[in-house]
Amino acid sequence: MAAKKKFHLGWFMNFTPDEWERPLTSAGGQPWDGKFFIDWAQQMERACFDYIMIEDTLMISESYGGSSEAYLKHAIMGPKHDPAPLAALLGANTTRMGVVATFSTMAYPPFMLARLCNTLDHICKGRFGWNIVTSGENLAAQNFGMDELPPRQDRYDMADEYVELCKQLWGSWDQDAVVLDRATNTYADYKKVRPIDFNGKYFKCRGPLNTAPSPQGRPAFVQAGGSPRGRKFAAMTADSIIAPSAGIKGNKAYRDDVRAHAEKAGRNPDDIKVLFVCSPILGETMSEAQDALARIQESPNYIERTLAGRSSITDIDFSQFDLDKELPPLTTNGEQGSLDAFAQWGSGKTLRQLVMDNVSRGLEGLVGTPSSVADYMEQVAHEVGGDGFLITKPQTTLVNRKYITEICEGLVPELQRRGLVRTEYTKKTLRETLREF
Numbered sequence: 001m002a003a004k005k006k007f008h009l010g011w012f013m014n015f016t017p018d019e020w021e022r023p024l025t026s027a028g029g030q031p032w033d034g035k036f037f038i039d040w041a042q043q044m045e046r047a048c049f050d051y052i053m054i055e056d057t058l059m060i061s062e063s064y065g066g067s068s069e070a071y072l073k074h075a076i077m078g079p080k081h082d083p084a085p086l087a088a089l090l091g092a093n094t095t096r097m098g099v100v101a102t103f104s105t106m107a108y109p110p111f112m113l114a115r116l117c118n119t120l121d122h123i124c125k126g127r128f129g130w131n132i133v134t135s136g137e138n139l140a141a142q143n144f145g146m147d148e149l150p151p152r153q154d155r156y157d158m159a160d161e162y163v164e165l166c167k168q169l170w171g172s173w174d175q176d177a178v179v180l181d182r183a184t185n186t187y188a189d190y191k192k193v194r195p196i197d198f199n200g201k202y203f204k205c206r207g208p209l210n211t212a213p214s215p216q217g218r219p220a221f222v223q224a225g226g227s228p229r230g231r232k233f234a235a236m237t238a239d240s241i242i243a244p245s246a247g248i249k250g251n252k253a254y255r256d257d258v259r260a261h262a263e264k265a266g267r268n269p270d271d272i273k274v275l276f277v278c279s280p281i282l283g284e285t286m287s288e289a290q291d292a293l294a295r296i297q298e299s300p301n302y303i304e305r306t307l308a309g310r311s312s313i314t315d316i317d318f319s320q321f322d323l324d325k326e327l328p329p330l331t332t333n334g335e336q337g338s339l340d341a342f343a344q345w346g347s348g349k350t351l352r353q354l355v356m357d358n359v360s361r362g363l364e365g366l367v368g369t370p371s372s373v374a375d376y377m378e379q380v381a382h383e384v385g386g387d388g389f390l391i392t393k394p395q396t397t398l399v400n401r402k403y404i405t406e407i408c409e410g411l412v413p414e415l416q417r418r419g420l421v422r423t424e425y426t427k428k429t430l431r432e433t434l435r436e437f
Contacts, residue, residue, distance in 0.1 A: 003419060004378075004418065004419045004420055005381070005382075005386070005437075006419070006420060006421060006422060006437045007377075007381045007386055007387060007388035007389065007420060007421060008050045008240075008273050008275060008387055008388030008389075008421075008434065009047075009048075009049045009050055009275075009388055009389055009390075009391065009412070009415075009421055010049060010050050010051045010052070010053055010098075010100075010240070010275050010388070010389075010390045010391070011044055011049060011051075011052050011053065011390065011391045011392070012053050012055060012242065012277055012390045012391065012392040013037075013040070013052060013053065013054060013055065013392070013393075013399065014054060014055040014056065014080055014083075015037070015054060015056075015080055015081040015082070015083055015086050016075060016077075016078070016079065016080055016081075016398070016399075017075050017079070017398060020075070020398065032081055034085075034086055034089045034090075037086060037089070037090065038089060038090060038093045039401075040052075040399075040404055041090045041093065041094050041097065041099070042093065042094060043404055043405070043408045043409075044097060044404075044408060045094045045095070045096060045097040046408065047407075047408040047409070047412040047413075048096075048097075048412075048416075048421065048422045048423060048424060048425060049097055049412075050097070050098055050240075050273075050388070050422075050430075050433055050434060051097060051098030051099065051100050051127075051129060051220075051222075051240075051430060051433075052090065052097065052098070052099055052100065053100040053101075053102070053129075053131055053222060053242070053390065054083040054086055054087060054090075054099075054100065054101045054102060054131075055083075055102050055131070056080060056082075056083045056101070056102040056103075056104075056133075057077055057078075057080065057135075057137065057140060057312070057313075058104060058106075058107055058135060058137075058140040058143055058144075059078075059137055059139040059140040059142075059143055060072065060077075060078045060079075060139075061076075061077055061078070061137065061139060061308075061311070061312035062139060063137075063139075063308075063311035063312050063314075063315055063316065063317055064304075064307060064308035064311035064312070064317060064318065064319055065308075065317065065319045066317065070304055070305070070308040071308060071312065074301060074304075074305050074308070075398060076305060076308050076309050076312065077309065077312045077313075083101040083102055083103070084101055084103075084116060084120065086101070087099050087100075087101040087120050087124070087128065088120060088123050088124075091120065091123045091124030091125070091127060091128060092123055092124075094127075095125075096127070096425035097127065097425070098124075098127045098128070098129055098220065098430035098433060098434075099120075099124050099127055099128055099129070099430075100128070100129035100130070100131050100220070100222050100430075101120065101128075101129075101130065101131065102131040102133055103116070103117070103130060103131070103132075103133070104133050104134065104135045104140075105132065105133070105134050105135075105155075105158065105159045105162045105163075106134060106135045106140070106141065106144060106149075106155075107135070107140075107144060110162050110165045110166050110169070110203055110205060111169065111205055111207075111209070113130075113166060114165075114166040114169040114170060114209055115169075115209060115210070115211050117130050117166075117214075117218075117219045118170065118209065118211045118213075118214045118219075119211060119214075120219070121214035121215060121216050121218075121219050122211075122212075122214050122215070124430075125215055125428075126214070126215030126216045126428055126429035126430070127429060127430045127433075128214075128216070128219045128220070128430065129219050129220035129221065129222050129239070129240070129430050130219045130220070130221060130222065131222040131223065131224070131242070132159065132163065132221060132222065132223045132237065132238075133223075133224070134152075134155040134156065134158070134159050135149065135155075136149070136313065136314075136315065136332075136333070136334035136335045137149070137312070137313075137315055137334060138315060138333075149333055151333060152227060152229055152230070152333055152336070153229055156229045156230065156232075156233045157201075157202075158202045158203075159233060160233065160236075160237075161200045161201060161202050161203055162202070162203060163221075163237055164200075165196075165198050165200065165203050165205055166218075167218060168196040168198055168207065169196060169205065169207050169208070169209040170209065170213075170214075170217060170218040171196075171217075171218075172193065172194055172195070172196050172207045172208030172209050173188075173192065173193050173208060173209065173212065173213045174189075174192035174193070174213070175213050175217060176189075176192065177189055177192035177193050177212075177213065178212050178213070188212070193208050194207075194208055195207045195208055196208065215428075215429060216429050216430070216431055219430075220239045220240065220429075220430040220431045220434065221237050221238045221239050221240075222238060222239065222240045222241070222242060223237055223238040223240075223241055223242070224241065224242035224243070224244075224335075224337070225238075225241060225258070225337065226243075226244060226335055226336050226337010226338060226339075226340065226341075227336040227337055230336070230337060231254075231257055231258055231261060231337075232261050234258060234272075235258045235259075235261030235262040235265060235267070235272065236261070236262070236265045236267070238272055239271065239272065239273065239430075239431055239434050239435075240272070240273045240274075240275060240434055241258060241272060241273070241274045241275065242275060242277060242390055243255070243258075243274050243275065243276045243277065243337075244276070244277055244337050244338050244340075244341035244342075244361070244362065245276045245277055245278055245341065245361050245362035245363045246340070246341045246344070246362050247362060247363065247364075248363075248379075248380055248383050248384060250341070250362075251276050251380065251384045252383060252384045252385065254274070255274045255384055255385060255386070255387070256385075258272065258274055259272070270435075271435060272387075273386075273387040273388060273434050274386070274387045274388075275387060275388045275389055275390040276363075276380075276384070276388075276389055276390065277361050277362075277389075277390045277392055278361050278362075278363050278366055278377075278389050278390070278391065278392070279359065279361045279366065279391070279392055279393060279394040279395065280366045280367075280373045280391070280406075280407065280411055281293050281296070281359065281366060281367045281368075281394055282368070282369065282370060282373060282406045282407075282410055282411060283368070283369060284369065285369060286368050286369060286372065289367050289368045289369065290367060292367075293359060293367050296359055296394055296395075296397060297356055297359060302355075303323070303352070303355050305395075306355045306358055306395050307319065307351075307355065309395065310338075310339075310342055310358075313334060313335045313338050314330075314332045314334045314335055314336075314338060314339045314342075315332055315333065315334040316330060316332055316334070316339070318351070321351050322351065323350065323351045323352040323355075324350050324351070324352055325350055325351065326348065326349065326350060326351070327343050327351055327354070329345070330343065341362055342354060342358060342362075344357070358395045359394050359395050361392065361394075361395065363376070363380065365379070365380075370410045370411045370413075370414040371414055373411060373414075374411065374414040374415050374418060374420070377389060377415065377420070378418065378420055381420070391407055422436075
């Protein structure tokens, strides 16, 4: 019997409070020393996840209702601490799993970002990844001296050049430049370290980078491209793509489109792993799982929390729309892909129905026992063609140890028994792990 095709697993998380308002919590939303997240990453590593991805944004949103009230009341998209120190902690306290951090091309001068990523790849011993974002919120732009974001096309044009500049900086040291020749007291061969003299449309940099070459040479690239221009950027750049789920048919169309863009750009599409965001809701029985779903949907402020979250990443105020009517056609300079996945254009569903659908992030068969959810994930992976899933907490909830354990010690072992996900790490670097199958 032929072996089943394996798929990859990651986890989409952010440096925010745990589920502080519930009885069974780790630390009641405090402290911010990273220990909870170290435990989380170590539990994931025992389950052989490919990577943990630390999401980030750079503002306290006011998109929903024109106020920060809902965001601060419910800890939605904030408070959020800086992902770089946490990535260093996670890298130093794991040995095989990848650690990915989100850094915006809007917020960092390219030289500083290249240096930061290089340092983190050293700390992670070749397991670091950069989640490349251009930022999608005007309030974030205003925190960096701008009145508003540039249009999406311009942001991606700038990102193309930004990434190229960073790649040249990472290449400004040959991998064998550090010679450690004690006979001549030579640390590095200066002939193997050179300026890059980059002079582009948007950026200018002399170089070379002032850090030694990292184990991977450059970090693994992760990117979330939802709009047509974003998909093109991701297909040309990324080693792994974060994709919003939009049902089996929508997921397959997305992956096929990315792979076509990659092939057109001269890349091997198999080098790009598209991971679809999903939120399994598990129980020992189907009834228990359905009860867990109902508790989320019936929890106080569920609708407000969901819509405030959608408002934050799309820069659209969903409080202005009637819950019992369909959404009008909408476009955004924010995350268009997330908007499209949420809105389910053409489905005929009201906004209230969309909110109720959003708990498990666009895939309907993820509520059940570990066995039934594994059945559905296997079906999705087969029909979509790969490449895997990016687990995240159910919509509106804050993360807790119970959910982490349900995934890592309930669902993943079931997937492993079926031969669908890895049971051990065989590669040293994150890029190698992603390309193993």
